[in-house]
Amino acid sequence: MNVLVFDIETVPDVAGGRRLFGLEGLDDAAAAEAMFALRRQETGNDFLRHHLQRIVAISAVFRSRDQIAVWSLGDEQSGEKTILEKFFQIIERYSPTLVSWNGSGFDLPVLHYRALLHGVASPRYWDQGQDDKNFKWNNYLSRYHDRHTDLMDLLALYNNRAFVPLDQMASLLGFPGKMGMSGAKVWDAFHGGDIKGIRDYCETDVLNTWLVYLRFQLIRGVIMEEGYQAELDMVKEYLVRETRPHFQEFLQHWQGTTGNKG
Structure with missing residues (x-):
């Protein structure tokens, strides 16, 4: 089975x-501040509505057969439309199981609105049984189907009062959690030209999500302890091979955690 763990910024x-x-x-800076101010007047916080969120990064863990890959779609110069096209092309080609943390509440609605804005088509993603009858019973759009597994939503039993942050859940399980940047800092980083950051x-967020998903697969019996440890080892070996500094930092944080099977 192909699994695509994804996250957007x-x-x-x-x-x-x-x-x-x-x-x-x-x-741009003044326009953004005006948008934040209008939103604060409306709701008391400056978190913009989904349709006014411009996607600047989509990162993924792709697990297929005996391989794993972690990367960000496009390159640092790619525009929003290109990034969206690459995301939906993966779905069109592989029909993977999607895995996210709060994907139903944030990532996918943003992807929907931005795809609508740019005219990015993905018949496979939107299929609810019209083209493939199997998708009537298991598709990407239904909250209770597992073709998209929103871990935060599912683990909270679809109760928003029980939602927890990915960072805290990952850290609780012995995984690295967030390292340095957070979603609240993305606008400043973008405005400063730090697309790479x-x-x-x-990419570290999708790694954390994948590791939490593996633990979830363990507790529901999809994989046994031996298989779980093998999956963790595969991630560690991948990070060792990939010499990019943020992967090495992630691995060091992971190896530095104690007191947990992660």
Whole structure:
């Protein structure tokens, strides 16, 4: 089975903000601050609505047969449409099981709105049995189907009062959790031109999600203890082979944790 763990990073869609809120004449920083201010007036916080989140990175863990890969789609110069196209091309080609942390609440709705904006098609993703009858009973869109497994939603038994942050859950299980950057810092990093830092951060998030997913597969009996340890070893071996600094830092944090099977 092919499994695609994914995570997105976003910044304010300042072009959309200018169009919707009459912010013409403001530079990006000022337009974003105006959007935050309007949102604070509306809700008391500055977290923008899903359709005004511009995607600047999608990172993935792809597990297929006896291989694993971790990367960010496109390159540092890729525009939002290109990144979206690459994401949906993976679904069209492989029909993987999608795994996320809060994907139903944030990542997928953002992907939907931004795909709509850019006209990015993905018949396989949107299929609910019209093209493939099997998708009537297990598709990407239903909250209770496992073709997309939102770990945060499922583990909380679909109760938002029981939601927990990925960082805390991963750390509790003995995995690295967040290292340095957080979602709240992405706009500043983007505005400062640090696309690489954003992509690196997003890749560590999908690694944490994959490791938590493996533990979930263990407790529901999909894999046994021996298979679980083999999967962890595969990740560690991959990180050793990949000499990128953020992977080495992730591995060092992981090896430095104690008191847990992770």
